[in-house]
Amino acid sequence: MIDRTTGPGGLEIFGGAPAIVASGLSKSVTVTVAERGLRGALRSVVRPERVRRDIVRDVSLTVRAGELVALLGPNGAGKSTLVKMFTGILVPSGGTLRVNGLVPHRDRAGLARGIGAVFGQRTQLWWDLPARESLDILRDIYGIPGPDHRRRLAEFDEILALRDFWDTPVRHLSLGQRVRCDLAASLVHDPRTVFLDEPTIGMDVVVKEQVREFLRHQALARGRTVVLTTHDTADVAHLCERLVLVDRGRVRFDGTLANLRAAHGGSVTVRAVFAAPVGPVEIEGTDVVERTDLRLTLVPRPGVDHRRVVRDLVGRTPVADLRVDEDDVESLIRNAYRDGRPVTAGGRPGTGAPGR
Numbered sequence: 001m002i003d004r005t006t007g008p009g010g011l012e013i014f015g016g017a018p019a020i021v022a023s024g025l026s027k028s029v030t031v032t033v034a035e036r037g038l039r040g041a042l043r044s045v046v047r048p049e050r051v052r053r054d055i056v057r058d059v060s061l062t063v064r065a066g067e068l069v070a071l072l073g074p075n076g077a078g079k080s081t082l083v084k085m086f087t088g089i090l091v092p093s094g095g096t097l098r099v100n101g102l103v104p105h106r107d108r109a110g111l112a113r114g115i116g117a118v119f120g121q122r123t124q125l126w127w128d129l130p131a132r133e134s135l136d137i138l139r140d141i142y143g144i145p146g147p148d149h150r151r152r153l154a155e156f157d158e159i160l161a162l163r164d165f166w167d168t169p170v171r172h173l174s175l176g177q178r179v180r181c182d183l184a185a186s187l188v189h190d191p192r193t194v195f196l197d198e199p200t201i202g203m204d205v206v207v208k209e210q211v212r213e214f215l216r217h218q219a220l221a222r223g224r225t226v227v228l229t230t231h232d233t234a235d236v237a238h239l240c241e242r243l244v245l246v247d248r249g250r251v252r253f254d255g256t257l258a259n260l261r262a263a264h265g266g267s268v269t270v271r272a273v274f275a276a277p278v279g280p281v282e283i284e285g286t287d288v289v290e291r292t293d294l295r296l297t298l299v300p301r302p303g304v305d306h307r308r309v310v311r312d313l314v315g316r317t318p319v320a321d322l323r324v325d326e327d328d329v330e331s332l333i334r335n336a337y338r339d340g341r342p343v344t345a346g347g348r349p350g351t352g353a354p355g356r
């Protein structure tokens with residue numbers, strides 16, 4: 001059963017039990033190795049060589065209720081496999097997993113009432129029906145009371161502007177319109193935890209922002225847990241407080257963007273233009289890149305907080321203009337994969353165990 005209370009302003013919020021608790025979670029498959037050449041092909045038929053492939057290895061992760069978590073990683077890293085285990089579609093080969101307090105593959109029916117999912121290119125809507133009719137069918141399947149259903153659709157429509165196209169058959173919708181309807185379908189039964197695979201794929205910048213605002217609202221105001229897989233680093237920068245980087249089946253990093261910056265950030269550059277000429281300025285913990293009477297460019301040394309550098313600079317000189325250039329999210333993630341060490345929240349090297 002889903003544990004709910006009423007929060008400020010009468011909003012329903014979910015209880016404090018973690019949404020996901022995974023410990024040592026693994027998934028292996030057995031694959032047949034195809035041998036080369038005609039003789040090899042014949043041998044593969046007569047005596048196929050089978051090898052075990054580890055797709056997800058020893059993943060430990062706790063996601064609290066109401067968290068917005070991005071699951072990131074290169075193609076083939078194991079993200080979809082993890083989400084398939086979270087949603088009960090795949091049975092883990094090892095470790096333990098609970099989602100909304102349930103063992104997903106053992107209690108798929110119970111789990112379905114408390115989770116929602118959007119899987120990228122696939123739709124859960126009826127192809128030949130207008131999206132609105134699909135949402136009505138889902139209302140009947142889940143037994144949602146009419147007033148609740150209408151209130152939820154009005155809320156989804158307010159941010160996602162569904163009314164413009166929800167009377168059009170799904171097969172005539174653009175990808176961006178269809179995914180917006182799929183988002184509504186995944187939330188219509190008010191699930192506690194939502195899994196979204198590339199929710200902003202194929203959308204223009206305006207619609208992407210609409211979807212991000214919608215997901216923020218669903219996490220912050222509604223207390224829903226949102227786990228999204230994405231290759232769009234702007235989703236991460238605009239949306240997620242927590243990042244889990246997966247690589248070759250393992251968690252390589254688990255923490256906030258600030259943790260990632262601390263662990264894998266390159267340099268931050270502080271550029272100041274002064275309102276009047278100044279003499280020599282010494283700011284502790286920095287290297288000077290450029291200095292004139294009117295300009296100063298500094299790079300804080302590793303481990304030095306650039307905000308302290310900015311405070312010192314502004315406190316001691318007449319700064320007319322100031323710019324801080326940091327690595328963008330994409331370069332941070334690239335650095336994390338290149339650096340190779342698994343890092344948990346707080347920037348500490350670790351095994352991918354929950355960092356908070």
Ligand SMILES: Nc1ncnc2c1ncn2[C@@H]1O[C@H](COP(=O)(O)OP(=O)(O)OP(=O)(O)O)[C@@H](O)[C@H]1O
Pocket residue numbers: 029031053055073074075076077078079080081082
């Ligand atoms: N049933 C299976 N049999 C064999 N290999 C599999 C199976 N399912 C997944 N894999 C392999 O496991 C790896 C992880 O796949 P997965 O789909 O989880 O990656 P992903 O991180 O979601 O990738 P993408 O970003 O491309 O969607 C891939 O190398 C894939 O080929």
